[in-house]
Amino acid sequence: MELIERYVQEVARRLPRKQRDDVARELRSSLEDSLESRTGEPLKQVDEAHAVELLLDFGPPQGVAASYRTSPDYLIGPGLYPSFIKTMKICLAVIGGLMALDLLVDMVGSSGGLRELGWIGLQAFSNLQSGFLGLLGLVVLVFAIIERAATPGSTTEEEWDPRDLPPVSEDRDRVDRTGQIVGSVLAVLALLLINVWPEWLQVQVWTNGERFSAPLVRPGLSVEVFILNLYLILGVALGIVVVLQGRWNPGTRVADAGLSAVLVFFLSRLWAKSYTLFPDEAGLIEAGWPAEQATQFAGVVEQVLSPLLWWVYLGVFIAAAWASIKKLTEVGRTMFGQRPAQTS
Amino acid sequence: MVSKSTAESSLTLELRRGAIVLAILGQLREPLYGYSLRERLADEGLEVKEGTLYPLLRRLESQGLLDSEWDVGEGRPRRYYSLSKKGEKVLAELQTEWEELVRALGRLLT
Numbered sequence: 001m002e003l004i005e006r007y008v009q010e011v012a013r014r015l016p017r018k019q020r021d022d023v024a025r026e027l028r029s030s031l032e033d034s035l036e037s038r039t040g041e042p043l044k045q046v047d048e049a050h051a052v053e054l055l056l057d058f059g060p061p062q063g064v065a066a067s068y069r070t071s072p073d074y075l076i077g078p079g080l081y082p083s084f085i086k087t088m089k090i091c092l093a094v095i096g097g098l099m100a101l102d103l104l105v106d107m108v109g110s111s112g113g114l115r116e117l118g119w120i121g122l123q124a125f126s127n128l129q130s131g132f133l134g135l136l137g138l139v140v141l142v143f144a145i146i147e148r149a150a151t152p153g154s155t156t157e158e159e160w161d162p163r164d165l166p167p168v169s170e171d172r173d174r175v176d177r178t179g180q181i182v183g184s185v186l187a188v189l190a191l192l193l194i195n196v197w198p199e200w201l202q203v204q205v206w207t208n209g210e211r212f213s214a215p216l217v218r219p220g221l222s223v224e225v226f227i228l229n230l231y232l233i234l235g236v237a238l239g240i241v242v243v244l245q246g247r248w249n250p251g252t253r254v255a256d257a258g259l260s261a262v263l264v265f266f267l268s269r270l271w272a273k274s275y276t277l278f279p280d281e282a283g284l285i286e287a288g289w290p291a292e293q294a295t296q297f298a299g300v301v302e303q304v305l306s307p308l309l310w311w312v313y314l315g316v317f318i319a320a321a322w323a324s325i326k327k328l329t330e331v332g333r334t335m336f337g338q339r340p341a342q343t344s
Numbered sequence: 345m346v347s348k349s350t351a352e353s354s355l356t357l358e359l360r361r362g363a364i365v366l367a368i369l370g371q372l373r374e375p376l377y378g379y380s381l382r383e384r385l386a387d388e389g390l391e392v393k394e395g396t397l398y399p400l401l402r403r404l405e406s407q408g409l410l411d412s413e414w415d416v417g418e419g420r421p422r423r424y425y426s427l428s429k430k431g432e433k434v435l436a437e438l439q440t441e442w443e444e445l446v447r448a449l450g451r452l453l454t
Binding site for chain 1: 378383402
């Protein structure tokens, strides 16, 4: 009967491919049995009104299909939702801050005319919109992958012993899931910015309604870019592993300490180059900038940005080196069996 | 706010859910296909919606409690379900649990 076929098809198309044919066959057979039994007539002679009645009793196709599915119907489940909201808030704050900084740099670099400032404002608004949507998509994607990669029952259903609960004091092996996810999302964003959307990493200037731009970083840093890419990719991979495992172990601790060492190496190379990182006057003129703006920007770079950057790198370098030493100490503790000290 | 009738039907549904699984496992000591199982349950006073029964059979099978086999001989093809080894063990445990529950509720409700 055509109505039964249409119903079976509507249920089946909502099911995973490998399940589809089998369920459709059983559903068709059951519906036909039911229809014949209700009417007491062979299928070919059954009136369509009876089929309508039967299918109404059976329920809407989407509801029936949903009861067949065993995988979750949601992208992010209740277990991960609080971390998702926290991650979104932190990422939005970071991205919003970076965009505000970018807006400030562009405004300082503009000639000060109302029209230019209007254009800068409009572009900042457009960047904010696309940045927000991109960020939302990326965070949802990362969480949806974690939701599906997590072992079923790994959070609430597994056997547990109350005596194994961590003490009230600091538990150093527990993974800060939100922190790790935020780090991974930002790392993916950085990878996209460096490799897919390098045009976002530009310095811009508006003069007489015309926009001039140049890459924010001088060419010739391929080794540093490679090290940064490596650091970010390995960082994302490690982030996903530790979020899924929930606790640090010797292997992930060694990997984390190794990554910190890579970061320290990268920062040391950048520190040495901080005075030659931004484009100079000749580079800006070569990129098509008017001479006046190029001289002005090069002056700001030489007198403000480069010295500032030198100190920033020094600070970040010391922080990264300190973090690296702490992580190595933690590796030693974990590997040689000494329990981390608990603060009471 | 949930109306009384909706709340009542939701509670009834919840109460019946576990009992239906137990009844299905109990009937599948011998192989039955979906429609015949539904008829059997209905004859004993336990009506189960078809849209509920078939997905439930699949879930019980994916949990390893049921085995299934297609009969594609003469007439309409039918999928026969029967209790697996694991299903037999689980049924015995559930039956004990059910009997204890009935005794306890009998004392609590009188």
